Amino acid sequence: MSNQQPVDQNTSAREQMWREHAALIDWKNPFTSVLEYGDGARLPPPFARWFVGGTTNLCHNAVDRHLKDRADQPALIWESTEVDVTRTYTYAELHREVVRFAAGMRSLGVRRGDRVLIYLPMIPEAVFAMLACARIGAIHSVVFGGFASMSLAKRIDDAQPRLIVSADAGSRTGKALEYKPLLDAAIELATAKPEHVLLIDRGLAPMTRVAGRDVDWAPLREQHLNADVPVEWLESNEISYILYTSGTTGKPKGVQRDVGGYAVALAASMKHIFYGEAGKTYFSSSDIGWVVGHSYIVYGPLIAGMTTILYEGTPLRPDAGIFWQLVEKHRVKVMFSSPTAIRALKRHDQALLKKYDLSSLRALFLAGEPLDEPTARWISEGLGCPVIDNYWQTETGWPILATPDSPGNASPHYGSAGLPVFGYDVRLVDENTGVEKGINEKGVVTIQPPLPPGCLQTIWGDDKRFVQTYFETIPGQLTYSTFDFGVKDKDGYWFILGRMDDVINVAGHRLGTREIEESICSHAAIAECAVVGVQDALKGQVAVGFAVLKDPTLAVDMAARMALEGEVMSLVHQQLGAIARPARVHFIAALPKTRSGKVLRRSIQAVCESRDPGDLTTIDDASPLDQVKQAHLGA
Numbered sequence: 334m335s336n337q338q339p340v341d342q343n344t345s346a347r348e349q350m351w352r353e354h355a356a357l358i359d360w361k362n363p364f365t366s367v368l369e370y371g372d373g374a375r376l377p378p379p380f381a382r383w384f385v386g387g388t389t390n391l392c393h394n395a396v397d398r399h400l401k402d403r404a405d406q407p408a409l410i411w412e413s414t415e416v417d418v419t420r421t422y423t424y425a426e427l428h429r430e431v432v433r434f435a436a437g438m439r440s441l442g443v444r445r446g447d448r449v450l451i452y453l454p455m456i457p458e459a460v461f462a463m464l465a466c467a468r469i470g471a472i473h474s475v476v477f478g479g480f481a482s483m484s485l486a487k488r489i490d491d492a493q494p495r496l497i498v499s500a501d502a503g504s505r506t507g508k509a510l511e512y513k514p515l516l517d518a519a520i521e522l523a524t525a526k527p528e529h530v531l532l533i534d535r536g537l538a539p540m541t542r543v544a545g546r547d548v549d550w551a552p553l554r555e556q557h558l559n560a561d562v563p564v565e566w567l568e569s570n571e572i573s574y575i576l577y578t579s580g581t582t583g584k585p586k587g588v589q590r591d592v593g594g595y596a597v598a599l600a601a602s603m604k605h606i607f608y609g610e611a612g613k614t615y616f617s618s619s620d621i622g623w624v625v626g627h628s629y630i631v632y633g634p635l636i637a638g639m640t641t642i643l644y645e646g647t648p649l650r651p652d653a654g655i656f657w658q659l660v661e662k663h664r665v666k667v668m669f670s671s672p673t674a675i676r677a678l679k680r681h682d683q684a685l686l687k688k689y690d691l692s693s694l695r696a697l698f699l700a701g702e703p704l705d706e707p708t709a710r711w712i713s714e715g716l717g718c719p720v721i722d723n724y725w726q727t728e729t730g731w732p733i734l735a736t737p738d739s740p741g742n743a744s745p746h747y748g749s750a751g752l753p754v755f756g757y758d759v760r761l762v763d764e765n766t767g768v769e770k771g772i773n774e775k776g777v778v779t780i781q782p783p784l785p786p787g788c789l790q791t792i793w794g795d796d797k798r799f800v801q802t803y804f805e806t807i808p809g810q811l812t813y814s815t816f817d818f819g820v821k822d823k824d825g826y827w828f829i830l831g832r833m834d835d836v837i838n839v840a841g842h843r844l845g846t847r848e849i850e851e852s853i854c855s856h857a858a859i860a861e862c863a864v865v866g867v868q869d870a871l872k873g874q875v876a877v878g879f880a881v882l883k884d885p886t887l888a889v890d891m892a893a894r895m896a897l898e899g900e901v902m903s904l905v906h907q908q909l910g911a912i913a914r915p916a917r918v919h920f921i922a923a924l925p926k927t928r929s930g931k932v933l934r935r936s937i938q939a940v941c942e943s944r945d946p947g948d949l950t951t952i953d954d955a956s957p958l959d960q961v962k963q964a965h966l967g968a
């Protein structure tokens with residue numbers, strides 16, 4: 334494949350636009366060029382470098398620079414319906430806590446460029462830890478609390494953190510969920526060992542400490558109450574963080590982001606997409622373990638000088654009105670959630686929506702999975718404010734598509750993820766030929782490089798995988814594939830039709846089926862298996878496994894099958910976490926495969942969803958597909 338890119342006629346307009354957006358953040362030293370890409374660049378396409386030579390800092394832009402005008406304004410409000418606590422930190426208080434955390438981390442040997450893995454529930458210390466890393470130029474890697482030891486171990490081995498920050502436990506629906514034993518097991522499994530583990534003791538579960546390695550945060554904080562840790566000025570293209578995401582293989586990809594480009598993209602998106610307004614309140618119900626949490630709980634709202642709400646709890650406790658109660662209580666201007674959360678609320682009384690004063694709410698943003706029309710309609714009507722679908726990925730860090738906000742914005746286009754966002758050259762192409770698709774023709778959603786600021790720079794430690802995975806799948810061109818199928822209507826509205834790879838989306842959480850398959854196959858009784866995502870009315874998709882036993886007699890009767898299914902599901906739960914636990918694991922005699930031995934996952938999925946299994950001319954034997962149908966649909 335040629336790395337030569339056609340000269341972009343819009344180059345100067347693009348650079349001018351980003352130069353203007355760049356003025357939304359503080360720079361210590363100005364950049365010498367907006368973009369380095371193509372001819373004469375230090376790196377060949379598709380690698381891009383934004384705001385080259387400029388020095389800045391994410392923590393400075395999110396915290397320090399607001400101290401002048403808004404020191405006493407709330408920056409972070411922690412709302413926990415799990416432990417019934419509300420705690421508010423002004424910008425001045427947030428600054429103090431972040432500096433203490435930075436000092437504590439430094440005392441444990443953390444330096445610029447070191448990785449710090451953060452495995453924490455939704456508590457303020459998670460935000461302090463992220464910002465403290467940003468402050469001292471350490472690279473954070475936040476791992477979602479719903480992942481268990483094996484998932485965690487893979488991420489430890491890949492990121493090789495000097496420090497891990499964790500806690501005794503999280504809490505879900507009032508019950509403690511222990512983190513520390515999972516972390517200890519993960520460190521045991523991992524080859525790379527952190528020098529220290531910094532522990533937040535919430536008093537939710539007993540913790541054992543490993544002498545010399547484990548350090549408690551509370552006493553360390555006491556030692557650094559009056560610390561002063563200046564920000565490290567970083568070149569725009571230094572690394573801010575790694576965030577792992579699932580792909581086609583069992584090895585998670587460390588999405589690596591820069592500093593300056595990310596700060597600018599977030600500042601621009603807050604201003605032009607999310608109604609960011611300093612002094613107002615922003616509430617995203619996501620989790621800091623996901624990209625939405627990084628961009629739109631922590632960095633985006635704080636860069637915009639807003640008050641951000643960190644919510645520990647579910648959408649349904651104490652009742653399905655809790656989101657709206659918080660909107661009323663904090664006069665929330667902008668809210669961000671997921672279609673699954675709204676579908677869960679939809680099962681409850683719509684009166685709960687009417688019970689609260691929601692007049693402060695400017696818009697509700699929903700992302701992470703397709704927003705179905707009935708849900709979009711229900712929530713739009715219920716809230717009486719725009720509901721804005723936006724489509725993006727861990728890799729991009731901020732929206733690629735978003736529905737425009739105009740009166741009755743979604744009504745003619747319910748189900749659409751909207752129009753391309755500024756900075757993105759989005760194209761629909763044929764997966765086999767690379768030819769651009771026309772109106773109402775299904776194609777792959779691609780982005781012409783250079784990717785805009787804020788998108789991934791590379792895969793941590795694996796430039797080759799970055800290029801091969803994302804840019805070399807469409808024949809004849811170097812273009813970024815989202816791995817999503819889409820279609821565009823005559824008005825230019827885009828519809829996302831689902832993934833073309835083995836990534837599934839459970840309740841807005843992105844999971845790789847290969848990781849789940851590896852876990853199922855680690856059960857001694859299993860010979861091989863396939864996991865597919867099957868449509869679900871609430872969660873969008875659920876994982877369903879089909880396993881072949883080494884000894885088929887183990888599943889002779891219903892009781893034996895059920896016991897084995899329970900065992901396999903617990904194994905996945907224990908290794909990967911509750912989030913990856915399949916909804917069902919069926920035992921069948923053989924997997925449907927092509928004659929060359931490739932498992933026909935797409936056909937399995939189609940059969941489970943009562944759809945046409947597609948072209949079966951290469952199938953080796955059709956009977957396993959009948960078994961899939963029989964097992965899953967009982968037909």
Ligand code: PRX
Binds near residue numbers: 722723724725728829
């Ligand atoms: O398949 C698309 C789906 O979620 C994937 C990205 O997931 P993740 O990396 O977790 O990032 C989520 C950031 C919001 C996409 O490849 N997806 C995301 N948003 C939408 C969506 N599918 C349909 N509509 C959306 N608005």
